[in-house]
Amino acid sequence: MPDGNAVGLVTVLLFAAALFSVGLYGAMSRKAAVSILMSLEIMIFAISINMIALAQFVPGAQMSGWQFTTFIMVIAAVEIGIGLSLVVAIYRRVKTSDIQDFKELKG
Numbered sequence: 001m002p003d004g005n006a007v008g009l010v011t012v013l014l015f016a017a018a019l020f021s022v023g024l025y026g027a028m029s030r031k032a033a034v035s036i037l038m039s040l041e042i043m044i045f046a047i048s049i050n051m052i053a054l055a056q057f058v059p060g061a062q063m064s065g066w067q068f069t070t071f072i073m074v075i076a077a078v079e080i081g082i083g084l085s086l087v088v089a090i091y092r093r094v095k096t097s098d099i100q101d102f103k104e105l106k107g
Contacts, residue, residue, distance in 0.1 A: 008057075009053060009054075009057040012049065012053040012057075013050065013053060015049065016046045016047075016049040016050045016053065017046070019042060019043075019045065019046040019049065020042075020043050020046035020047070022039075022042060023039045023040065023041075023042030023043035023046060024039070024043060025039075026038070026039030026042065027039035027040055027043065030099075031098050031099050032098060032099070033083075033087045033090075033098075033099055034084070034087060036099065037080060037083045037084065037087070040079070040083075041076055041080060044072060044075075044076045044079075045076075047072060048068075048069040048072050048073065051068045051069050051072070052066065052069050055068075
């Protein structure tokens with residue numbers, strides 16, 4: 001008999017889909033580079049939630065959601081570090097963080 005307080009797989013997947021949609025909307029609608037990077041991080045964490053949920057709820061799953069999520073979080077930390085360093089370097093050169101002003105990035 002399932003516990004009344006337990007959250008089901010469909011609920012978790014719907015939450016992750018909503019979180020991914022919010023991140024996608026933010027990445028597509030923002031003009032500032034830092035806001036776009038934050039939206040991409042939201043999308044990455046939605047994927048992590050999916051991995052954990054599928055590893056938790058699918059019986060006999062051969063994957064370990066916790067290991068995949070840890071790997072994804074490390075990759076996300078590296079991505080945000082490199083992305084922010086690129087934004088800072090471009091800001092120093094162009095004096096703006098608006099994506100539309102990055103049209104000319106020739107060396």
